[in-house]
Amino acid sequence: MKTKYIDLIEQTFDFPQKEFNLDENNKLQFHGIDLSKLIAQYGTPLKFTYLPKISENINNAKKWFANAMQKHNYEGNYNYCYCTKSSHFKHVLNEALQNDIHIETSSAFDIDIVENLKAQGKITDDTFVISNGFKRDQYVKNIGRLINNGHNNCIPIIDNYEEISLLSQEIKGNYNIGIRIASEEEPKFEFYTSRLGIGYKNIVPFYNREIKDNPKVTLKMLHFFINTGIRDTAYYWNELLKCMKVYVNLKKVCPSLNSLNIGGGFPIKNSLAFDYDYEYMIDEIILQIKQTCEEAEVPVPNIFTEFGSFTVGESGGAIYEVLYQKQQNDREKWNMINSSFITTMPDTWAINKRFIMLPITGWQKEYERVLLGGLTCDSDDYYNSEQHMNAIYLPRYSKEKPLYIGFFNTGAYQETIGGFGGLQHCLIPQPKHILINRDADGNIVTELFSQQQTSENLLSLLGYDYTINNKLDNANEEVNLETTIN
Missing domain, CATH: 2.40.37.10 (Lyase, Ornithine Decarboxylase; Chain A, domain 1)
Known part of the structure; x- marks a missing residue:
């Protein structure tokens, strides 16, 4: 047995x-x-x-996208972005950035990290910095500072209607933006629509109202992401198709639009029985995007992804x-x-x-x-x-x-x-x-x-004077020594 x-x-x-x-x-x-x-x-x-596992996963994804684009004669480019919120540590960024990738940020301090890496030569002006998230005050100021200092490849992703005016107050010259789609969630969720982004039906009207005649702002990217990630389900393919309908409708009125960001969401191995066909999913995504664009008679977009867990998990x-x-x-x-x-x-x-x-x-x-x-x-x-x-x-x-x-x-x-x-x-x-x-x-x-x-680390954070403990320890040692001698 x-x-x-x-x-x-x-x-x-x-x-x-x-x-x-x-x-x-x-x-x-x-x-x-x-x-x-x-x-x-x-x-x-x-x-x-x-x-080394970080570089391995990055290069696997880049290879899979290159193969799919070659197979389907896809004329757009692919850009791998690392989603920094998965792990902000310097050793992670240093390893990831050795592989000719780009960055996605989520908050104000992320921009400080980008500037630090840029000062070290880890990032250049050619590196795309995709700035996601709900933006207020310091985040807006930091994005503005980065762009004002010449990083024109920083693309703020508009999350709500007010952000363009807030960014325009901080940014001195012209700048590029993206718009995030507020995707509809799976039925099991407690809410119907993501709190992030702008609703499907509102994006084209928003562009016509706020961006089309704004000489300072150029729309370059449409951003799409769903919480359940990239999985071979009817829900995912349906949401991707809805996203592509928005893209082609927007492209027809916005010639500058040339990029589609499909976000992140590749799963990682969580069991010895894990089975996920990354190559099939990428191949099918590229095919679906190309077919939709051909039917609408618009050029295919450049593809961006924002893999966080897949990169470092x-x-x-x-x-x-x-x-x-x-x-x-x-x-x-x-x-x-x-x-x-x-x-x-x-x-x-x-x-x-x-x-x-x-x-x-x-x-x-x-x-x-x-x-x-x-x-x-x-x-x-x-x-x-x-x-x-x-x-x-x-x-x-x-x-x-x-x-x-x-x-x-x-x-x-x-x-x-x-x-x-x-x-x-x-x-x-x-x-x-x-x-x-x-x-x-x-x-x-x-x-x-x-x-x-150590206890000293924790006591200091809690506001205690850990030198008192050191004095007590020393006193106890003296008592023990005296007892031993006697």
């Missing part, structure tokens, strides 16, 4: 897979990285970012140790990890998101069904099922041999949602974070990005 954990995985999935395999000691490797060696060197809890991971197992009743075993799900992977708590979860060690042990619990005293700090099944199975726990588990493809949003370097729920410290790269010979190299938070 096959009862080992390795048997369970091999019976359930195709394994090993491209990024996951076992070494000669039956320990998990991720993209050829010896995770046990990382644990030995850095300890746990540990977060990591595998930088699959580069990230987290490793924890199972500290203890609690048998709470006759059926439920709780494996307690040495961190918190709420603070280190908030998507699991906030939107019930699931990531790939695999043990690093123990693959030759028998498996058991467990629940995973975090260290906070919050009843919601747990992880109880996988994307592909309604339970969690792990190698059997024993006190004698540590059990380490990894969560993979966690690189998007977790730090910005959970808060990096700030207060954490129940004051659970933020884990150590390392960067993983490869040298010119393909060897793995690691770099410590941030240490685990």
